[in-house]
Amino acid sequence: MTGKDALIVVSGGMDSVTLLYDMKDSIAMGVSFDYGSNHNAREIPLAEMHCRRLGIPHVTINLGFMHQHFKSSLLEGADAIPEGHYADANMKSTVVPFRNGIMLAIAVGLAESNGLKRVLLANHGGDHAIYPDCRPAFIAAMDAAAVAGTYEGVRVEGPYTGLTKADIALKGKALGIDYAQTWSCYKGGERHCGRCGTCVERREALAAAGIDDHTEYDD
Template identity: 70%
Template structure:
């Protein structure tokens, strides 16, 4: 019985989870919070849901763009280049983004008589994004459970595995990762130089996947 709602961005990780746990997912939800790359990600999220026959909705959270501070909300030129190990990548943190999205998703799940909210955070996210860490997931799940009649919980199965591990799952599932979006700059094609592009390249290479993503020269 399908009892889960998936927070689906349209990136590698959440699209993999969509296919990995399709038998459990009753609804997928994307959030348009005004990031540089929302317009690139969300169409992929919608397309994959259509392929699988899973209902998909997009919820606007534009107030985050209007009131929060992050280079992810400030245009392509604001996105630093380099790896996630670089100090300047902290500028891409959108304050409490996952907390806000999971709260909305929990309310939506309870409204649809669902029991779980799924998210595709992974181990590589932990160092830079506080709302991707295991401690956050555990405590947020407890708060959502306590705050809902249905005792809804967060299901985050990729929390302690790497992006390359996720890519390996996708490879086994036959996924075409060119039908996902990663680049934080949100240009016509992936820039190939921001941290999320570099992470994407490394994960696909480690998983032995031929990377057919189109990158800037």
């Protein structure tokens, strides 16, 4: 673990898996959160697989209370997930209130408990319009709170905050990542639906990066 001072929040999606490989030399631990979303069961095994492949310890933390008490179409079943473009207004229904704030608070405590100095989150520029807890101001505020609230001054970092998903896909292409071994679809079925906002965004990013898309889609 010499020189490894970071913990990564890794979902098993394109963005966090890319960040995992991009910064693997400084990552000492990966953490996933099971908050009862439609797609957690598809994503988390992939997060575990990629961490294991890189020899990075991984833990999954259950946040079942969010599914029980929070309002979001992401927590209501596949039929509640809107279809269309990721930037469409109806995608706001997929917001899980303060999800990243809750996860980052736990991740910061986990990092300090394990003697780590940084927490990495793979939010990106395409998230900003829909998700308040992915925006630059939020990352800066959580970073300040983490520094103020830990003895060791743990930092919260969003290295991809200013990038598009296509930019991230280009990084993954250079890293040789097989994106068929990641999950995006919010419906969480046997295959990607190909029609929900995250599927549309995934397809556009892979096409823009010139990556052959081997994802299995329903359509």
